[in-house]
Amino acid sequence: MHVKHLRTPDIVIGADTIVTVDEQILEKPVDKQDAYRMLSRLSGKEHSVFTGVVIIHCSSKDNQLETEITDFYEETKVKFSDLSEELLWEYIHSGEPMDKAGGYGIQALGGMLVEYVHGDFLNVVGFPLNHFCKKLAELYYPPLKHTIQHTKHDSIPSVDTFESLSDGESESSSFKEHKGASKLDSPSGVICNSENSSGVRTGSVVPLENQNGVSDSAAKVPSKILDLMDGFKASKALFVASKLKMFDHLKKRSPLNAVDIANEIGTSVCGTERLLDACAALGLLEKTPQGYSNTDSANTYLASDGEYSLHGYIIHSNDHLWPLFTHLESAVKEGSRQNHRAFGKKTEDLFNDYYQSQEVKQRFMAAMHSIAHLTARDVATAFDLSEFKTACDLGGCTGALAHELTQIYPHMKVTVFDLPEVIANSSCFQPSERYTAPVTFVSGDFFTDDLPEADLYILSRVLHDWPDEKIHVLLNKISTVCRPGCGILLAEMILDDEKKNRSTALLQSLNMLVQTEGKERSGSEYRGLLEEHGFSKVKIKLTGNLLDVLLCIKI
């Protein structure tokens, strides 16, 4: 959900869950599950615990910020006395306030404050009822085209409801729109274009068999399987559009038509037009009679100078991961990495592959940097690290996380420790002067060289590169230099113990199979490895971002 327009007086609705305990606000919203856990622990006692919606009043009159927390249980007013207006707006615009429990606010009168809901109203208020009912109906009673309707509610933004069985989900964010698009060449479906309340054109699929009212659900290919079969085409379309810098051109100037873009990037008009249309259907671009433009998300994430650009990681995915994944079958049969098949050379060490050529090294570092930059804030704030005066980010690469730590903990001295080839190349990834914080870069090999002294050792996406034997070598080295009270902070995609729920992390584990000797691990597996080296008090935080965080302390 995006709160697109704010009315005067500026009232913003839809923050995530905030929990206050004894009048202390945990500044960082916790996720809903955490909140419920806390709530159940504290219920019945005299604590003020609130889950639900934060309504922030910004009064331009006296510059006072007041936060009203509505809750299933109680209501109260808390003053954000230590939160500056600037910070608040940064927070609001970071997109964080727009998900999960924030949606509860728009169920009631709060809905009047929101002018637009991009996506499905019912899906932002909790259980994805719309999607659920739609899927049930698809299974048991496919809708006729003329039954699709839109419902307008008085007190809430105009929305599609499950009564209409429209494909509201496909509009929920520009990046999710690929669901409808992926069915373009589906043998079982045709696209019906409809206009939603925000004027967004959406494609909802009506099975062919419904057009004459005859249901033949046995012949229907499940949409999830179709999505997966199409997924590689969608990925490649994104990769190629990124590689050809289409999003960069459109960020500089838009709308542009296919001929303009083809001329600028030196490609065929017919091929360019098809790629642009595919990107528009995937929700990456907007297409109007005037031409193509980037969506907001494309400007932020896909343009190479976007605030949270993933361009580096996308190019790495295209040039490095794609060839490796074409050998997934061999990797599965043999249980080992496929670099020799993909790139025709056998090296002992994964990082040798990357650092032998300046071009590949630059590409790899840019890829690491883009993900680190996007996740650094969540990693750095997952736990209060202010008690640690010094930190060493082992395998810290470009220093993106190190810089974030120094922003959040100004008194912390942070060292980045990485291989000499990386340290020599790190200068081109440093933030502008204005933000330059005192991060020290030290080169060395963490398996063989002395480690810099620190109170906190950080291993971000390092352990997943290695098999258990190597991890024991590294943890043993860290444990030897750690005094009691020192800590290790891991940032990884942490699997659930049964290894069945987190598809992004499980796919990432396949990614590790094709190129490393490592794998993604569960919280219990990391805990086991760390406890063998004297680290306990393990705390795990699932951030909801690409990386989760584990903190443990040497006893």
Ligand SMILES: C[S@@+](CC[C@H](N)C(=O)[O-])C[C@H]1O[C@@H](n2cnc3c(N)ncnc32)[C@H](O)[C@@H]1O
């Ligand atoms: C997957 S990258 C992660 C980079 C960074 N921590 C992040 O999260 O973006 C692994 C990093 O470990 C570094 N590395 C690998 N082997 C190393 C070694 N033996 N000694 C020091 N650093 C090493 C690599 O150079 C690379 O920067």
